Amino acid sequence: MKDWIYGFFMAWGMFLAVPCPLKIWNEKARGKMICCLPLVGFVVGGIWVLAAYAGRFLPRSVAGLLIAAAPWLTTGFLHLDGFMDVCDAVLSRRDLPQRQEILKDSHCGAFAVISMVLLALSQWSVAMAGESVPLLPLLAVPVVSRACAALAVLTLRPLDSSQYSAMQRGGGPVWFAAVCLALSAVLPLLLAGSFAPAMTAVGCALAVWYGYRQLDGMSGDVSGFALTVGELWGVLTLAVWR
Numbered sequence: 001m002k003d004w005i006y007g008f009f010m011a012w013g014m015f016l017a018v019p020c021p022l023k024i025w026n027e028k029a030r031g032k033m034i035c036c037l038p039l040v041g042f043v044v045g046g047i048w049v050l051a052a053y054a055g056r057f058l059p060r061s062v063a064g065l066l067i068a069a070a071p072w073l074t075t076g077f078l079h080l081d082g083f084m085d086v087c088d089a090v091l092s093r094r095d096l097p098q099r100q101e102i103l104k105d106s107h108c109g110a111f112a113v114i115s116m117v118l119l120a121l122s123q124w125s126v127a128m129a130g131e132s133v134p135l136l137p138l139l140a141v142p143v144v145s146r147a148c149a150a151l152a153v154l155t156l157r158p159l160d161s162s163q164y165s166a167m168q169r170g171g172g173p174v175w176f177a178a179v180c181l182a183l184s185a186v187l188p189l190l191l192a193g194s195f196a197p198a199m200t201a202v203g204c205a206l207a208v209w210y211g212y213r214q215l216d217g218m219s220g221d222v223s224g225f226a227l228t229v230g231e232l233w234g235v236l237t238l239a240v241w242r
Contacts, residue, residue, distance in 0.1 A: 007032025011040045017076030018043060035173035037150040038180035041143035047074045048142065052133040064128035068120070071142060071231060082224020083119065084112035090214045091115070099214065103221055104161055123232055129239035137194035140184045141234035144197045147181035148204035148230060149223040156208070159217030196237040203233025 006029035013020040015037065051070035055063030072080060089103040091111035102109070127133075154174050185198045207226035212218055 003029040003032050004036070007034075008036040008039055011036040012043065015040050015078060016043060016074060017078075018047070018074060031154075031173050034153050035150050035177045037146035038143050038177060038184065041146035041184075042139070044071055044074045044142040044146075045139040047071075049135045049139050052135060052138055056132055060128060064124050067127035067133060067235075068123040079224035079227050080116065080119075082219075082221035083228040084108065084116055085221040086211050086215070086225035087115035088112040090211070096216055100159065100161070100216070103159075103215060103219070119228065119232070123235070126232065126236045126239045133235075133238055134192060134194055134196075136192045137188040137196040137238060138235070140188045140197040141200050141231055141238075143184040144181060144200040145204050145227045145230040145234070147177050147184060148201055148208065149227045150177040151181065152204075152208045152212075152218055152226065153220075153223055156212055156218040159215065159219045162217065162219035194238070195241060196234045199237040199241075200230045200234030202230075204230030 003026070006024055006026040009020060009022045009024050010026070010029060010033040012018075013023055013025075014033065048067070048070045051066045052063075055066050058066065085103050088105075088109040088111045089099045092099060092102050092109070094102065151174065154177065181201060185201050188194045188197045204226045207229035208218075208222065211222035211225050215222060
């Protein structure tokens with residue numbers, strides 16, 4: 001039980017820009033840290049819900065900006081870095097070794113910048129599209145995206161350069177992440193009639209498949225890319241389908 005507590009606060013400290021109430025680190029709990037990503041998603045979702053609720057009292061354009069930016073600000077733009085790195089590597093259309101080298105390059109290329117501009121415009125446009133965003137499904141969207149990311153990291157073969165290459169896979173953490181995914185995708189459908197969390201899972205799965213196939217392995221960057229794409233799918237579903 002103590003390892004799970006360590007894992008949660010380690011995940012909070014690593015994946016959120018919100019100040020962590022308990023700064024601890026235990027190397028033995030690293031595997032738990034990844035599978036606690038869905039729990040961290042509840043923190044992101046809670047802040048996202050507050051932003052969406054506050055947006056109901058603001059001009060439409062300002063509300064759209066607040067809703068679009070809230071999950072990125074909450075994570076300190078962490079996952080956008082992975083999104084941009086993957087876009088830079090894949091859109092270069094080079095051979096596999098060069099794509100993998102570009103993925104590791106700390107410099108920001110033109111493809112990354114163009115993709116980030118399109119992503120920001122898309123997220124803002126989607127946030128503007130709905131009159132009022134349903135709050136319960138919005139709460140679940142980042143939980144689903146992080147459950148998918150955790151499952152991908154814990155089950156798929158990692159890139160040699162990935163920080164997760166030495167991590168143990170399978171077992172309890174995978175089952176925990178899978179249960180979190182199932183609950184957070186199904187409950188909003190049953191309670192609010194919303195397909196948004198389920199569509200988030202679909203978007204994440206497709207993005208993981210694409211990134212894994214293009215780069216021949218899983219990494220934190222591919223995880224961030226999939227998480228970002230999946231959340232866009234989720235809010236798009238909220239805007240046009242609920």
